[in-house]
Amino acid sequence: MHTAYRSLAISAHAQPANEISSDLLVIPVFVDDDLADEPGLDAATGGELGRARQRGEFTGKPYETLAAATSAWKSPRTLLVGLGPRKDVTTEHLRRLATMGGLGARQRRLSRVAVVHRTGTSVAAELASQVMAEGLLLANFEGASLRTSGPAPSWIESAELRIPGDRQSVEQGLARGRVLGECSNEARSLSNAPGNDLTPRGFADKATAIANAAGLAIEVLDEQRITSLKMGMLLGVARGSQEPPRLVVLKHEPPGAIHGAVLGLVGKGVTFDTGGISIKPAENMDKMKDDMSGGAAVICAMAAISRLKVPVRCIGIVPMTENMPGGKAFKPGDVLTSASGKTVEILNTDAEGRLILGDGIWYAKELGATHLVDIATLTGACVVALGKTTSGLFGTPDSWVESVRRASVRAGDRSWPMPLFDDYKEQLKSEIADFTNTGGRGAGAITAALFLKEFSGDTPWVHIDIAGTAWAEEAKPYQPKGATGVGVRTLVELALDAASWSTGSR
Ligand code: BES
Ligand code: MN
Ligand code: ZN
Numbered sequence: 001m002h003t004a005y006r007s008l009a010i011s012a013h014a015q016p017a018n019e020i021s022s023d024l025l026v027i028p029v030f031v032d033d034d035l036a037d038e039p040g041l042d043a044a045t046g047g048e049l050g051r052a053r054q055r056g057e058f059t060g061k062p063y064e065t066l067a068a069a070t071s072a073w074k075s076p077r078t079l080l081v082g083l084g085p086r087k088d089v090t091t092e093h094l095r096r097l098a099t100m101g102g103l104g105a106r107q108r109r110l111s112r113v114a115v116v117h118r119t120g121t122s123v124a125a126e127l128a129s130q131v132m133a134e135g136l137l138l139a140n141f142e143g144a145s146l147r148t149s150g151p152a153p154s155w156i157e158s159a160e161l162r163i164p165g166d167r168q169s170v171e172q173g174l175a176r177g178r179v180l181g182e183c184s185n186e187a188r189s190l191s192n193a194p195g196n197d198l199t200p201r202g203f204a205d206k207a208t209a210i211a212n213a214a215g216l217a218i219e220v221l222d223e224q225r226i227t228s229l230k231m232g233m234l235l236g237v238a239r240g241s242q243e244p245p246r247l248v249v250l251k252h253e254p255p256g257a258i259h260g261a262v263l264g265l266v267g268k269g270v271t272f273d274t275g276g277i278s279i280k281p282a283e284n285m286d287k288m289k290d291d292m293s294g295g296a297a298v299i300c301a302m303a304a305i306s307r308l309k310v311p312v313r314c315i316g317i318v319p320m321t322e323n324m325p326g327g328k329a330f331k332p333g334d335v336l337t338s339a340s341g342k343t344v345e346i347l348n349t350d351a352e353g354r355l356i357l358g359d360g361i362w363y364a365k366e367l368g369a370t371h372l373v374d375i376a377t378l379t380g381a382c383v384v385a386l387g388k389t390t391s392g393l394f395g396t397p398d399s400w401v402e403s404v405r406r407a408s409v410r411a412g413d414r415s416w417p418m419p420l421f422d423d424y425k426e427q428l429k430s431e432i433a434d435f436t437n438t439g440g441r442g443a444g445a446i447t448a449a450l451f452l453k454e455f456s457g458d459t460p461w462v463h464i465d466i467a468g469t470a471w472a473e474e475a476k477p478y479q480p481k482g483a484t485g486v487g488v489r490t491l492v493e494l495a496l497d498a499a500s501w502s503t504g505s506r
Contacts, residue, residue: 004145004189010133012161012170018073023110025075026101028118030086031060037119044070063477079104089121092412094128095135096478102139106154114160125165129173132161137181143482183304184485190296191483195272195289200320203271204246207299214303221247233355234319236336240276240329241322250302250316261503262313264369266360268353268376269295269320276323276349277331293470294375297487304492312498317364319356335433343433351438353378354448358455372461375487381444383468391415391469394449395462404462411489
């Protein structure tokens with residue numbers, strides 16, 4: 001067994017490519033690239049680059065690669081990576097470029113990697129260094145951390161970024177990217193942890209260690225405290241399990257916070273979701289160990305927010321429980337009373353995430369949150385609607401949804417807004433209680449969000465459904481299979497942008 005990820009020494013400079021000493025030098029190549037700003041590159045490959053381009057073997061399309069020997073240079077191997085037209089290069093291209101470079105080095109069991117930021121793109125030096133540092137750290141993650149046989153994983157030990165421009169800006173970007181990359185990896189490692197290891201108590205212990213290391217205030221509420229808060233929905237879900245629930249509360253209260261806003265982040269922390277009495281089929285049930293990915297995103301984003309000393313107050317709330325069938329488990333037809341007082345008729349015990357989040361959102365408001373975001377692996381319906389690449393965004397007002405959407409673009413976490421028309425509310429009508437916990441066949445991701453809205457009330461609120469994006473089923477050149485850490489960087493980018501939030505209530 002070994003750790004799931006390694007930290008990494010990253011430095012930045014503006015040396016010409018032939019001067020950079022590394023085991024693997026990574027250089028982007030564009031479509032219609034005359035290479036005028038990289039003199040000697042083609043010659044260093046012995047003309048191999050030019051020939052491959054002439055043959056059409058390597059065209060510069062995004063994420064195409066060509067490995068070439070550059071024996072006359074201080075870096076004897078160069079990995080050329082296509083990034084498309086130079087004018088269209090985005091931060092996400094550069095993040096992925098760095099991840100590909102890092103993964104390429106690890107595959108070849110090379111430990112020193114260098115990545116070049118070419119001139120003439122529209123990405124400025126500070127942002128380039130941030131996202132390239134993120135990408136390199138994301139490459140230094142190992143999913144199979146519990147394997148005891150086979151070759152030990154190879155790690156990147158050090159990395160260099162060649163980024164021309166103002167040195168102070170580059171260093172600032174680097175520092176921010178390092179924190180964002182490390183905290184994303186921490187979240188991936190939590191999502192990857194098996195359910196028997198990461199029980200609600202285990203998860204709360206991990207949260208405590210992470211909070212302590214990041215200088216965050218943390219409180220772990222046990223079953224008694226949760227009972228005295230009357231969180232009937234969290235307690236209802238937890239009843240089927242031998243493992244007691246926990247509620248983690250994190251607080252970031254920086255001196256001189258910019259305005260009266262308090263960002264309330266709420267994450268779903270179901271450490272394993274069997275479906276409960278409405279039990280899931282056996283196929284793929286193992287994947288439900290990642291049903292705490294929203295909670296992991298909140299904990300790790302809060303850690304990053306604290307480490308970066310972001311000047312806005314933030315509260316993180318993570319309700320933690322298993323969803324198990326058991327003699328005492330809650331059942332279809334049961335009615336649960338939420339902490340807010342609203343009553344819910346249970347039609348399906350597998351719609352458990354919205355229950356624990358409803359109590360969590362209520363508590364975030366109790367603690368003074370003025371701007372809410374919840375994040376959860378909430379519905380299979382969201383995967384049907386948007387697939388595995390894009391998270392669903394739901395919320396009100398539109399300006400707050402737009403703030404979160406823009407943060408997700410900066411983070412490289414794809415997301416897209418979905419409607420919350422009142423008409424859908426009919427689907428949650430109950431014969432006996434205030435509403436039901438499921439809305440029938442159509443629009444399952446939307447009715448789940450409308451359920452949550454009952455608890456956010458008039459407070460600006462966005463719900464991010466990461467059911468499709470928390471786990472990558474297929475490897476991409478820039479994204480290995482497994483836990484993605486989705487949401488961590490979005491939440492941090494959102495907090496960093498606090499100065500632009502509207503602080504009126506609507
Ligand atoms: N954790 C699941 C949602 C999920 C499904 C995440 C697939 C990742 C992949 C959630 O608790 C759930 O079971 N939702 C149900 C809701 C339904 C019963 C209304 C679903 O989506 O089927
Ligand atoms: Mn479920
Ligand atoms: Zn679930």
